[in-house]
Amino acid sequence: MNDATSRAGAGALQAEVLVAVFGVRPVTCTADPDRRSGRGELRLETLLWQRALEPEAGRWSLPGGVLLGTEDVDSSASRQLAEKVDLRRVTHLEQIGVFSEPGRSSGSRTIATAFLAVVPTPAATPGAATDDADLPADTRWHPVEKLPPMAFDHQQIIERAATRLRGKLSYTNIAFALAPEEFTIAELRQIYAAALGHDVDPTNLQRILTRRGMLTATGRTAPPGPTGGRPAALYRFTVTKYRVTDPFAAFRPRD
Numbered sequence: 001m002n003d004a005t006s007r008a009g010a011g012a013l014q015a016e017v018l019v020a021v022f023g024v025r026p027v028t029c030t031a032d033p034d035r036r037s038g039r040g041e042l043r044l045e046t047l048l049w050q051r052a053l054e055p056e057a058g059r060w061s062l063p064g065g066v067l068l069g070t071e072d073v074d075s076s077a078s079r080q081l082a083e084k085v086d087l088r089r090v091t092h093l094e095q096i097g098v099f100s101e102p103g104r105s106s107g108s109r110t111i112a113t114a115f116l117a118v119v120p121t122p123a124a125t126p127g128a129a130t131d132d133a134d135l136p137a138d139t140r141w142h143p144v145e146k147l148p149p150m151a152f153d154h155q156q157i158i159e160r161a162a163t164r165l166r167g168k169l170s171y172t173n174i175a176f177a178l179a180p181e182e183f184t185i186a187e188l189r190q191i192y193a194a195a196l197g198h199d200v201d202p203t204n205l206q207r208i209l210t211r212r213g214m215l216t217a218t219g220r221t222a223p224p225g226p227t228g229g230r231p232a233a234l235y236r237f238t239v240t241k242y243r244v245t246d247p248f249a250a251f252r253p254r255d
Contacts, residue, residue, distance in 0.1 A: 013110075014066065014108045014109065015067040015113070016066055016111070017114075018080075018157060019062060019077050019081055020116055021046060021085075022044060022045070022165055023045055023047070023120070024044055024191045024195055025042065043143050044145075044195050045143050046141070048148070048150075049136070049140075050140075060140075061154055062154045073095065086135065086139070090119055091119060091177035092116075092174060093117045095115050096116045098112065098113055099112040100112075114160070118177035120177065165195065166195060170246075173212075173239060175188070175191065175237070176239070178191050182234045185232070188202075188235070215236075218235060
């Protein structure tokens with residue numbers, strides 16, 4: 001089946017792929033000398049593009065589009081990210097569900113396969129883009145807790161994807177996908193806290209992740225901060241391939 005044939009049969013039923021991309025990013029994307037010392041504030045954000053044409057012109061959408069007849073949903077997700085928002089590298093990608101409610105979009109009935117994608121924290125990643133100016137003109141990062149007016153059911157998809165990500169932080173090693181290659185415990189605590197939406201005790205976090213065999217000391221230390229003090233040890237994730245580490249664990253806010 002070629003692309004033309006696939007599109008020709010889309011009048012009654014159409015398939016699309018949508019991707020909710022998450023990253024833990026600095027609240028302000030200007031240079032922050034305190035970021036490396038663990039004092040720069042981070043938050044969970046999602047990557048959106050603004051629709052220029054009807055339907056829903058001016059509203060914000062998840063990266064995505066029509067599933068072509070020559071591709072599966074996984075390859076389509078990667079293509080959509082590259083074409084729509086110029087994102088060509090993610091550290092984790094997984095399918096989170098199918099959205100098939102009649103009337104979820106205007107025009108022909110459209111069934112969406114939704115994905116969760118993760119990119120690493122840019123604050124401590126050498127060469128990573130840290131400013132929206134590096135993105136296409138119609139694309140911006142937005143805080144998950146303060147989304148702009150969204151098209152169709154895309155807010156619902158973001159909420160489901162964010163819930164999935166937060167849940168997986170408690171029983172898998174998915175944090176490797178959010179973190180830079182090397183980090184201090186203070187930096188890792190910030191990433192967990194931003195993604196989870198509540199504070200995380202650094203001592204408890206280190207103890208749990210060490211017990212699960214998730215952390216490896218690099219033997220190196222971070223550059224000292226502006227106030228001096230003892231250099232903090234640098235760690236990395238032992239395994240950078242997604243896996244379940246503890247199916248019964250949960251990080252929760254302290255009472």
